Amino acid sequence: MSSAAVRAWTRIEADPDRSVLVAERRGQIIGTLDLLVVANLTHDAQPWCVVDNLVVDPASRRRGVGRALMEEAVDRASRAGCYKIELVAHESGHALPEFYRAVGFDGSGEVVRRYL
Numbered sequence: 001m002s003s004a005a006v007r008a009w010t011r012i013e014a015d016p017d018r019s020v021l022v023a024e025r026r027g028q029i030i031g032t033l034d035l036l037v038v039a040n041l042t043h044d045a046q047p048w049c050v051v052d053n054l055v056v057d058p059a060s061r062r063r064g065v066g067r068a069l070m071e072e073a074v075d076r077a078s079r080a081g082c083y084k085i086e087l088v089a090h091e092s093g094h095a096l097p098e099f100y101r102a103v104g105f106d107g108s109g110e111v112v113r114r115y116l
Helices: 003-014 065-079 095-102
Strands: 018-023 028-038 048-056 085-088 112-116
Touching: 018 065, 028 065, 048 095, 065 085, 065 095
Parallel strands: 048 085
Antiparallel strands: 018 028, 028 048, 085 112
């Protein structure tokens, strides 16, 4: 890992409002998701959540890995009292919008959201 990556990982680990979820199979990482809870002054001071870097190994796609990561993210956001989750989509494959709708998100473009 580069020194920049080590510094970034150290900052992520130290942030109590940020989590990196990891899916493993037989000791190999097959998926990740970055979750950030954001403090908020509106909506009765309920926080909101950002999901980014949802990545699943190509050989493990369409096997429920992404869904499991998203379900865990939604559960954590709900437990944190968040009123919504925004997900940043960086790819434009045909299955992506369908996947986001299937896990309860709505919207178009690069940011989709789900109100809790």
